[in-house]
Structure formats: structure tokens, C-alpha cells
Amino acid sequence: MPLTIHDIKNAQQxxxxxxxxxxxxxxxLLNKWLGHEVFFKAECMQKIGAFKVRGACNxxxxxxENNIRPKKLIANSSGNHAQAVAYAARQFNIPSTIYMPKYASKVKxxxxxxxxxxxxxxxxxxxTDEKVKKASxxxxxxxxxxFNNVKVIAGQGTAAxxxxxxxxxxxxxxxxxxxxxLLSGTLIAARALASRAKVIGAEPLNANDAAESLRTGSIQKLTSTPDTLADGAMTMSVGDITFEYLKQLDDFYEVPEENIIYWTQWLTHLLKIHIEPxxxxxxEAAVQWLKKQKSKKKVVLVLSGGNIDHLVQKKIWNTNHLDITPNRHL
Structure with a gap:
């Protein structure tokens, strides 16, 4: 059965x-440069530093709640979901094992x-994915x-x-x-609470399995680990559950690495917070969409997390992008 706003309300409680x-x-300053109102939901300030804790805890x-107490919880993740499941498991004193790739952020x-x-x-x-499947x-x-779990999706939807x-x-x-x-949960929440609002997604151009899936109408899987600083979007493919929601999006953007780095620097500077690439x-998706609008718009962006290790920080700040202001960048 499709998830509804009631599932998200229950998850919130x-x-x-x-x-x-x-x-x-x-x-x-950013709003002045863009000519629009942009609001940021700062999930980088969330427990474990990312929205993922919502889905895991739910x-x-x-x-x-349903008297199903596992002997062990397991998960596969490149970072934030790993922390989220470990955190949730600790709240209920359940042992957990997390399967992660070696290239995952050392901080995570x-x-x-x-x-x-x-x-x-x-x-x-x-x-990593093969190991967790066998362990399950x-x-x-x-x-x-x-991501491909209805309770996880409902939990992630509580951010929006x-x-x-x-x-x-x-x-x-x-x-x-x-x-x-996150995008599936956001879509469900937005359709119920702000029905006229567009729901728009973004992923790295270097890891564009979702965009390819939407273009072809069937789930496409990456054949190798993608080369992107956006480690939170390094999944090999979307799920059969999430894909059905992604097909309902109003727009979707593929973002080059240079633009990911550019906005990581600028949002860190303007908002005075840590954000992940x-x-x-x-x-970048918001900027591209706003450029096409003929009137002033009011938009919300979910800042998904803020866990960055020193190696990624070095790559982000290797070149200074702050000398090109957003009004000039556009």
C-alpha cells in the first residue's frame, strides 16, 4: 500500500x-542575490548530524511497538545511515552490525x-551490499x-x-x-501539506543512476563506485519502492562536481554551518529551477547532513570559489 501523510504523522510521534x-x-544576502526566498531545513544539526536518524528510529x-524485538540489527551504508542505525539500536539496547565500504568517511x-x-x-x-544481504x-x-523500506521512508518524510x-x-x-x-518521504509530505508546491530532486552527475532510471522508465544500476564528493548519494541504484515515488517528482537535476563544491563552500559561508556536499x-537544483521562474518564489531545501572528514574538506576547499559570488555565478 502507498504511504500516506498519516504514516509520516505517526512516524513523527x-x-x-x-x-x-x-x-x-x-x-x-543570498535571497537578495537570487531575487527569491530560500529557506533551509538544517538536518545537519540533527542527532548524528543527518536526517537518516529519523528513518532508523522510526x-x-x-x-x-509491534512486539518485534530483533536479536540483532544490521545495515549497509556509506555513512550517515550507518550512524543512524547504530544510534537507534543503542536507544533500545539491541546489538548492531553495520557493513560499510572502506572508502566511507573516516568520521562516519x-x-x-x-x-x-x-x-x-x-x-x-x-x-558491502552482498554481505548485508547474506547476514539478513x-x-x-x-x-x-x-532507503527501500516503508518505515525508513516515513521517518525521512518527517523532515519535510x-x-x-x-x-x-x-x-x-x-x-x-x-x-x-528522503526524496520519497518529502514528496508524500509535500503533496499533503503543500499540494501546489513542486517537489524536485538532485543527484551527482557522476552518480546519476536515478536520472537514468527516470529517463528509461526502469531502474538502472551503476556498474562501479561513482567518483563524487557527495558520499551520501553513492548508492548503486534506487529501490523498487522509492522509484515509484521518484517517478512522481516535478523535476530532477544532475549536478556536476564543480557545482557541488561551489555551493558547499557558499552555503557553509552564508549560513555559518557545516554541510555535506x-x-x-x-x-544547485534550486538555482537552476529558479532561473526559469518569471515571478518571485519561496522555496525550502532540505540540508541532509553535515558530517565531513578532513580529507573531503581538503578537496572541497582546494580551490576557493568564494571570489565568485552567486549573483555572478548565475
Whole structure:
């Protein structure tokens, strides 16, 4: 059955004890340069530093609520979902094992361990995904998929659900796309709470499996690990559940690495917060969409996370983009 706003409302109540209600931020200078009103849902200020905690906590809470207590929780992730499941497992004293690729952010690997999870590292995401699938066959083990799970999607949708109660009369909502969980939940929330608002996604051009899937009408899978700084969007393919929601989006943008870096620098500077490159993709999508509008618009962007290790920081700031202001960049 398709998810509804009631699933997201229930998720919001379920996870309330475990998460933060993150703030809405804006930049007067950015709005002046763009000629539009842009609001940011700062999930980089969330528990574990990313929206992923919403889906993980909703899933585990739902299991406990329905008297299903796994002996072990497992997950596969390149970072933020790993931390989220480890955090959620700790809240209910359930052992957890997280399967991660070795190239995952060192900060995210360390944080996952700090939340009490056992971390199993593999050479690449393909091996990681194979390991978690095999481990899920063990009795008493529950696999919390990073996006292709209805409870995860409902939990992720609570970010937009909150945002659309914090900001009224929105013309469009933007969110990044990895496996599509956040974007699917955002679509469900927006269709119910702001029916006239467009819902628009973004992913790295270098990891554009979702865009290819939307173009062809069938799920396309990457054949190798993508070369992108947006590690939150390095999934090999979208899921069969999320794909059905992605097909309902109003628009979708593929963002080059240079633009991801550009907006990571500028949003960090303008909003005075840490944001991951994955979050910055939504800003480039918003800019491209706003350029086509003939009247002033009011939009919300979900800043998905803010966990960045020093190696990624070096790559982001290797070249200074702050000498080209957004009004000149456009």
C-alpha cells in the first residue's frame, strides 16, 4: 500500500523522544542575490548530524511497538545511515552490525563505532551490499535498508513534514537523492501539506543512476563506485519502492562536481554551518529551477547532513570559489 501523510504523522510521534526538531535557516544576502526566498531545513544539526536518524528510529520504534524485538540489527551504508542505525539500536539496547565500504568517511566510521555498533568494512559498496544481504538471512536479524523500506521512508518524510509546518506558502521543495528515501518521504509530505508546491530532486552527475532510471522508465544500476564528493548519494541504484515515488517528482537535476563544491563552500559561508556536499546538490537544483521562474518564489531545501572528514574538506576547499559570488555565478 502507498504511504500516506498519516504514516509520516505517526512516524513523527514515534521518533519525537529520539530526535531534534531542527531549525529553518535563511540568508538575507543570498535571497537578495537570487531575487527569491530560500529557506533551509538544517538536518545537519540533527542527532548524528543527518536526517537518516529519523528513518532508523522510526523503524526500530515501530518494531518494538509491534512486539518485534530483533536479536540483532544490521545495515549497509556509506555513512550517515550507518550512524543512524547504530544510534537507534543503542536507544533500545539491541546489538548492531553495520557493513560499510572502506572508502566511507573516516568520521562516519568512527561515529558508528562510537554508538556501539560493530563495523564490517569491505573493499567496495558491491561487496558491502552482498554481505548485508547474506547476514539478513540469519535468524533473529533485522536488516534496516538505507532507503527501500516503508518505515525508513516515513521517518525521512518527517523532515519535510516539520519544514512545511515551519514555513508557509511554499512554491517548491528540494532534496538530494541517493537511494531516494528522503526524496520519497518529502514528496508524500509535500503533496499533503503543500499540494501546489513542486517537489524536485538532485543527484551527482557522476552518480546519476536515478536520472537514468527516470529517463528509461526502469531502474538502472551503476556498474562501479561513482567518483563524487557527495558520499551520501553513492548508492548503486534506487529501490523498487522509492522509484515509484521518484517517478512522481516535478523535476530532477544532475549536478556536476564543480557545482557541488561551489555551493558547499557558499552555503557553509552564508549560513555559518557545516554541510555535506550531498546537501549542496539541492541548492544547485534550486538555482537552476529558479532561473526559469518569471515571478518571485519561496522555496525550502532540505540540508541532509553535515558530517565531513578532513580529507573531503581538503578537496572541497582546494580551490576557493568564494571570489565568485552567486549573483555572478548565475
Amino acid at each position: 514515534r521518533i519525537a523522544p529520539f530526535i531534534k526538531k531542527t531549525p529553518i535557516l535563511s540568508s538575507t 523503524t526500530v520504534s515501530w518494531l518494538i 566510521i568512527q561515529a558508528t563505532k562510537a554508538y556501539g555498533a560493530h563495523v564490517d568494512l569491505s573493499e567496495n559498496r558491491i561487496i 538471512e540469519e535468524e533473529g536479524t533485522y536488516w534496516i535498508h538505507p 513534514y516539520e519544514a512545511l509546518h515551519q514555513v508557509n506558502d511554499i512554491d517548491a521543495v528540494f532534496a538530494p537523492c541517493g537511494g531516494g528515501g 550531498t546537501s549542496a546538490m539541492a541548492m
